[in-house]
Amino acid sequence: MELFTNQVLAGIATGAIYACMALAVVMIYQAIDHLNFAQGEMAMFSTFISWQLMQWGLPYWVAFVVTLAFSFAGGILIERVLFKPLTKAPILTQVAGFIALFSIINSCAGLIWDFTIKQYPTPFGSSPFLGSQLISTHQAGMIGITVLLLIGLYFFFQYTRVGLAMRAAAAVPESARLVGINTSWMIALGWGMAAAIGSIAGMLIAPVVFLEPNMMGGVLIYGFAAAVLGGLTSPFGAVLGGFLVGVFENLAGTYIPHVGNEMKLPIALALIISVLVIKPAGLFGRNIVKRV
Amino acid sequence: MTALLNVKDLRAYYGQVQALHGLSFSLNEGSLTTLLGANGAGKTTTLRAICNMVRSTGAIEFEGKPLNNRSTESIVRFGIAHVPQGRGTFTNMTVEENLQLGAITRSDKPGIVADIERMYSYFPKLKERHTQQAGTLSGGEQQMLAVARALMLRPRLMLLDEPSFGLAPLIVRDLFGILGKINREEKVSILVVEQNAQLALELADRAYVIETGRIVMSGAAADIANDENVRKSYLGY
Numbered sequence: 001m002e003l004f005t006n007q008v009l010a011g012i013a014t015g016a017i018y019a020c021m022a023l024a025v026v027m028i029y030q031a032i033d034h035l036n037f038a039q040g041e042m043a044m045f046s047t048f049i050s051w052q053l054m055q056w057g058l059p060y061w062v063a064f065v066v067t068l069a070f071s072f073a074g075g076i077l078i079e080r081v082l083f084k085p086l087t088k089a090p091i092l093t094q095v096a097g098f099i100a101l102f103s104i105i106n107s108c109a110g111l112i113w114d115f116t117i118k119q120y121p122t123p124f125g126s127s128p129f130l131g132s133q134l135i136s137t138h139q140a141g142m143i144g145i146t147v148l149l150l151i152g153l154y155f156f157f158q159y160t161r162v163g164l165a166m167r168a169a170a171a172v173p174e175s176a177r178l179v180g181i182n183t184s185w186m187i188a189l190g191w192g193m194a195a196a197i198g199s200i201a202g203m204l205i206a207p208v209v210f211l212e213p214n215m216m217g218g219v220l221i222y223g224f225a226a227a228v229l230g231g232l233t234s235p236f237g238a239v240l241g242g243f244l245v246g247v248f249e250n251l252a253g254t255y256i257p258h259v260g261n262e263m264k265l266p267i268a269l270a271l272i273i274s275v276l277v278i279k280p281a282g283l284f285g286r287n288i289v290k291r292v
Numbered sequence: 293m294t295a296l297l298n299v300k301d302l303r304a305y306y307g308q309v310q311a312l313h314g315l316s317f318s319l320n321e322g323s324l325t326t327l328l329g330a331n332g333a334g335k336t337t338t339l340r341a342i343c344n345m346v347r348s349t350g351a352i353e354f355e356g357k358p359l360n361n362r363s364t365e366s367i368v369r370f371g372i373a374h375v376p377q378g379r380g381t382f383t384n385m386t387v388e389e390n391l392q393l394g395a396i397t398r399s400d401k402p403g404i405v406a407d408i409e410r411m412y413s414y415f416p417k418l419k420e421r422h423t424q425q426a427g428t429l430s431g432g433e434q435q436m437l438a439v440a441r442a443l444m445l446r447p448r449l450m451l452l453d454e455p456s457f458g459l460a461p462l463i464v465r466d467l468f469g470i471l472g473k474i475n476r477e478e479k480v481s482i483l484v485v486e487q488n489a490q491l492a493l494e495l496a497d498r499a500y501v502i503e504t505g506r507i508v509m510s511g512a513a514a515d516i517a518n519d520e521n522v523r524k525s526y527l528g529y
Contacts, residue, residue, distance in 0.1 A: 161396060164393060168385070168396075172381075172382055175381070178380060179368065179397070180369055181365060
């Protein structure tokens with residue numbers, strides 16, 4: 001029983017990271033109807049920035065906040081330079097754009113910081129949380145920060161005018177323009193926020209997976225699985241999907257024979273395919289129906 | 293009277309296809325003007341061209357200021373509220389959020405709150421349903437919501453695209469009554485595009501008739517309504 005609880009809690013902790021990635025993916029998907037394949041690489045690059053800042057002697061939380069700001073600005077810049085000109089391009093052109101972005105960021109990170117694995121600090125330490133053997137302080141910190149982030153985002157989208165305008169621009173762009181919303185900037189803002197959320201995921205998972213340019217590959221696939229499971233049209237679903245995928249991954253690794261570490265990734269892919277076959281809109285996604 | 297909106301030699305294009313062929317008309321401050329014409333005559337295109345939602349050439353002036361080459365969202369900030377065909381409801385948001393979106397360019401919070409209450413007094417049905425998802429409203433209620441959303445801008449000019457479309461006759465009467473009241477009491481100038489010519493002519497003070505992208509007739513609404521030839525050849529009643 002203790003093994004089970006332990007695995008569930010550990011699953012919730014990594015699930016928090018998947019939830020962040022899924023949320024970042026869903027934010028951009030809502031704005032431009034495409035999956036950002038480079039979301040993980042953007043998060044990885046941000047994490048390197050924070051590592052570099054700490055190497056230069058900045059304390060963790062200062063580096064954390066500066067990295068958030070950098071990622072936000074970087075996300076906006078990527079949208080303005082690369083994707084705004086592609087707005088009306090066919091879908092394959094956009095996909096090519098995402099893949100290009102993926103390899104550019106990946107190679108740049110390798111060029112600047114090389115491909116050797118680096119230690120990444122945790123501000124929470126890694127002692128047992130509240131004296132319990134079930135979960136470490138870092139895992140508890142991962143869950144805590146993610147929950148805070150989610151609450152913050154909920155209030156932003158539900159109770160602020162910018163949040164309302166962003167939702168409107170994503171839902172019905174033409175009507176949004178007709179009430180005076182600059183939808184183009186709302187998309188850019190969505191990119192900035194997604195990049196910042198992704199950077200949080202990167203900085204939280206780096207102590208676990210270690211820092212290197214390919215660190216987010218697996219995490220992003222789990223993030224996609226989470227987003228698909230919860231429904232690409234539902235931020236809430238994406239978050240819940242993240243936690244579910246985290247727990248599912250851990251339990252499958254523990255209880256299904258031969259799964260182990262090597263087979264964990266195919267499980268995420270199998271999950272994506274099963275969801276798409278059985279319930280394409282995901283658990284909480286909306287089937288697009290309209291009253292006429 | 294001064295012209296609030298002045299359109300000269302407007303030509304509009306969908307890709308290679310030209311939809312408007314040099315349209316000119318003007319709308320006076322405080323007027324309720326209607327654009328009439330058959331399906332495909334270019335009524336909707338005219339409204340869309342005013343808001344720069346379709347490629348066009350020619351001069352469009354609002355209070356003497358040119359609107360050409362401005363983005364749709366910046367034209368709204370001149371005080372031009374456009375209720376598009378199909379109503380443009382934000383279906384997955386609540387009725388109240390739809391109203392708040394109408395006022396998204398304003399920053400006077402107390403004024404916005406007061407205006408939402410004012411809309412509820414115009415349209416009591418919307419108050420009953422203010423927490424409901426807008427997509428669950430009936431067609432008539434959604435049209436009311438679209439008009440209310442446009443009014444939340446406190447517009448100088450309201451552009452309405454076929455407000456009667458798909459609505460039961462009684463509801464259309466209701467809606468047109470409210471439009472007339474808004475025009476008289478709130479001094480909002482209105483340009484309404486309609487296929488229901490008879491009703492639009494009762495409501496409007498001035499009318500233009502469009503055929504295949506050209507103005508073929510203009511004058512006081514009452515004169516056009518009384519001209520049997522015009523009625524028979526262009527308006528079909």
